[in-house]
Amino acid sequence: MTGGLRGPAAPPYTLPGRVRARATMWGLGALSLFSIGWFLLGLVHPPAWPIVAWIPVVVSVPVAALACARVSRSAALPAAARSFWRRLSVSMAVLSAGLANGVYDVFTVPGVSLRYTGPLTMVLYLGALLITIWALLGLPIGQRSRRALLTLGLDAGVVMLAAGLFAWHLMLRVAPDVAAATGSSWSTLVVVALCFLEVLTAVKLLLTGAGPLHRGVLAALGMSVVAGAASSALAPFLHAKPYLATTHLGIPLIAFFTGLAVERQLRVSAEPAAAPRRRRRPFSLLPYVAIAATDVLLVISAQESGPELRVIAAGTIAITALVVLRQIVAFYDNASLQDQLSHQATHDTLTRLANRALFTERAEGALTETAGRGVALALIDLDDFKTVNDRLGHAVGDALLVAVADRLSACIRRGDTVARLGGDEFAVLLRDVTAAEADQITERIITTLGTPVAADGHELLVQASIGLVDGVAGMDASELLRRADVAMYTAKERGKSRYVRYAQDMDTRAVEHARLGAELRQALTAGELFLLYQPVVALPGGELSGVEALVRWRHPEHGLVSPAEFIPVAERTGMIVEVGAWVLREACRQMAAW
Structure with missing residues (x-):
């Protein structure tokens, strides 16, 4: 009204x-x-x-x-x-x-x-x-x-x-x-x-x-x-x-x-x-100030009474002080445990870097900021990391990941964020950065990772493929990661150990790869794959010593598809394992038939 x-x-x-x-x-x-x-x-x-x-x-x-x-x-x-x-x-x-x-x-x-x-x-x-x-x-x-x-x-x-x-x-x-x-x-x-x-x-x-x-x-x-x-x-x-x-x-x-x-x-x-400041004291001081003031009032009132009441008042104040101190100690213990739980929920346990949840939160915050020159994301995937785990064991692989995390942290500036998104995949969020500065930092990362790493007694050479993308207005964290992922796989296709900046035409290529991956899965069950056998001869006589099995794909609409096109797609989607198993079975069957 x-x-x-x-x-x-x-x-x-x-x-x-x-x-x-x-x-x-x-x-x-x-x-x-x-x-x-x-x-x-x-x-x-x-x-x-x-x-x-x-x-x-x-x-x-x-x-x-x-x-x-x-x-x-x-x-x-x-x-x-x-x-x-x-x-x-x-x-x-x-x-x-x-x-x-x-x-x-x-x-x-x-x-x-x-x-x-x-x-x-x-x-x-x-x-x-x-x-x-x-x-x-x-x-x-x-x-x-x-x-x-x-x-x-x-x-x-x-x-x-x-x-x-x-x-x-x-x-x-x-x-x-x-x-x-x-x-x-x-x-x-x-x-x-x-x-x-x-x-x-x-x-x-x-x-x-x-x-x-x-x-x-x-x-x-x-x-x-x-x-x-x-x-x-x-x-x-x-x-x-x-x-x-x-x-x-x-x-x-x-x-x-x-x-x-x-x-x-x-x-x-x-x-x-302004960003909220972290509260240092895990409890409110006001109730304890009220208790202390009441104790003072009790002391003043007890001065007019006999010695017996004074002793009781002093003992009451002492007991209250001890209980308050014990409670404050418990407050700080609980606050310490809460900080540990909060850190575990937002950080990777192995490398102590930010995890995917914290990285996404910071990326969203950086993309919504109006101040600053720009935001960039470098998505890093270690090349051939699976080989390290398979040949040297997971302990060496974990030590390598920790060493890589330390080197990435040394390459960034104050205010930037390094995160481990999972496995051998890392992300670096660059705030208030120009395109040229983002390129310089990414090049420094590749140079730093190129130095041999000492991991659990082994000297290992680390290579990485990096996808670099700039944040634009209206973009969210998931889209930023998607574009960086597209650029990173483009870097792998171009020979690994390099970085590639995202471009719009990469989306078209990514869609084509996705379609090709779906059709490749159908080709396994439809019998569209076949093997060609290349002879292996012994010198100098030229006697036949074996054959090399080469997989080929006869597409029902596009004809023969080059291995240079579908093998990278199979590696990217994980279908290379199924394709390899099929090749092994087919080659063995053919050898038995011969």
Whole structure:
């Protein structure tokens, strides 16, 4: 219903919008500095014009409300973020109304001090706090598993219970002084509500994350709550100076940090999203800070009791500290195991290189990047690697693969990726590279692999066929690999130990090879293959010593197909084994017939 009443979302903020937000932030900062200076001056001697202290208060909050309203209409923000800023602007507007009513009461109601807070003003203050809490609770926390939600609930319960204990202590100890200083017992409720809002902000920031808001934005808003709570806590210490009000100090600071949050929001929405940083600490620190604060409160309370309660309190704190330390050790052990499992899931166990899954993920990311000069892929297949395994054993073959992986890693630049896709097939993903640079790196790979490799006591000469392809707009990782594969097999057909850059006409040849492979399989069962026998004679007499069996293919449509065409296809598709077995059987049958 209400969605149709709102105007269309404003276009994303450009440079003028950010400049306006920055100017607003600096203006609010100047008002805050003026308020701090005037407050410090009032600590020395009473001010001659009390109304001056209220000017930054009544000016800064409407300015902050207007800034929040402007950012709430930015189309660059998600709907949840716009809703948050819209609610916050309403909260600041209600606070502005409460401040205006408070100033009116101070200068019109006879016999009240500068700290007087009337009933209507108090209702408006509490309304602004409730709207702010509503805005914070409205931020989504993202998709989480049931276990994660349970952990989040337990951590939040620890923090809120600690906050409740401190609020109870505050009500018992400080409430009379706050009521005496402000002239209203409702002021204690405002202080407690500010403390609760501060805790809620910390819980939202450290436990659930910022959601659609940048963490820097929520941190600035958290500082505004801290400034409000800290300034309100100064009230009992100003009992001897009735001409000073903590409102003069706290409200401009709240408005300034709100303006800072708006400026940060516009700045991060105009910048490209940065890669998420890896979280170094495997647990949230906030619940343990709450436990430590509760221990401090326990120590303070135990000082007024007998020695027996003090010993019990000390023992309780010591046991709690040991349990916390044991839990932290368990957290780091679990994090280490998770890192190992994550590494095993994304890396090859033999060579420690990236596996196909991780390579595909990085290739997709590189292809979607708009910055940089280009992306290239070099697909590497070792020539005649099967011979090494068959003649020298798999241990030597594995040692050769590890040595090749090390040499490939030495050839690339920072930011590139080497992966083992399986067997003797490797891939090198080159980021931010030109075609000429990709050629140079590929040539360096061939030169490096051409040096003899020491593998398990054997000196082996490694040769490789490489297919090189450049990434283009709209291409995905599977297409990039397919083109590189086509170019790599073209390199094998041209004599191996070389690299070939992909070209469009190679696809036509690949399709022809695929068709020829399918027809070759049919030729085995249809009797289209036959053998020619070439005599082998002994010199110098010329006596017949044997014959060489040569396979030929008589295609029903194309006639005789050259072995130079179908033998490479058979090798590529793996049918060379079946063709070889057929040749052996047919030659033996013919020899028996002779």
